[in-house]
Amino acid sequence: xxxxxxxxxxxxxxxxxxxxxxxxxxxxxxxxxxxxxxxxxxxxxxxxxxxxxxxxxxxxxxxxxxxxxxxxxxxxxxxxxxxxxxxxxxxxxxxxxxxxxxxxxxxxxxx
Numbered sequence: 001x002x003x004x005x006x007x008x009x010x011x012x013x014x015x016x017x018x019x020x021x022x023x024x025x026x027x028x029x030x031x032x033x034x035x036x037x038x039x040x041x042x043x044x045x046x047x048x049x050x051x052x053x054x055x056x057x058x059x060x061x062x063x064x065x066x067x068x069x070x071x072x073x074x075x076x077x078x079x080x081x082x083x084x085x086x087x088x089x090x091x092x093x094x095x096x097x098x099x100x101x102x103x104x105x106x107x108x109x110x111x
Contacts, residue, residue, distance in 0.1 A: 025075045025076070026076060026082070027074075027111065028079075028082045028108055031071055032072065034094060086104055
């Protein structure tokens with residue numbers, strides 16, 4: 001929900017009788033998790049899986065896939081807008097949607 005506050009003051013170029021509506025900006029923190037799709041071979045993950053037993057007491061590792069996590073803090077007028085714009089950035093910038101899937105967690109930051 002967008003919180004609005006209507007105040008009466010003069011803005012340059014406007015009529016003194018025209019009230020101005022201000023929007024309170026909300027702050028958000030999000031994590032975007034990006035992973036290769038199941039049907040895409042993960043060469044880097046396979047290399048790590050082949051060597052994990054050399055550095056840690058992990059035996060019989062049968063599956064290991066690598067991914068990315070993007071932490072982002074930003075402002076938006078409301079949660080719907082934040083979700084929409086985060087999805088747009090994830091689809092167009094963060095993930096290669098031909099071979100990767102993404103999901104996100106969005107939380108409002110209360111100060």
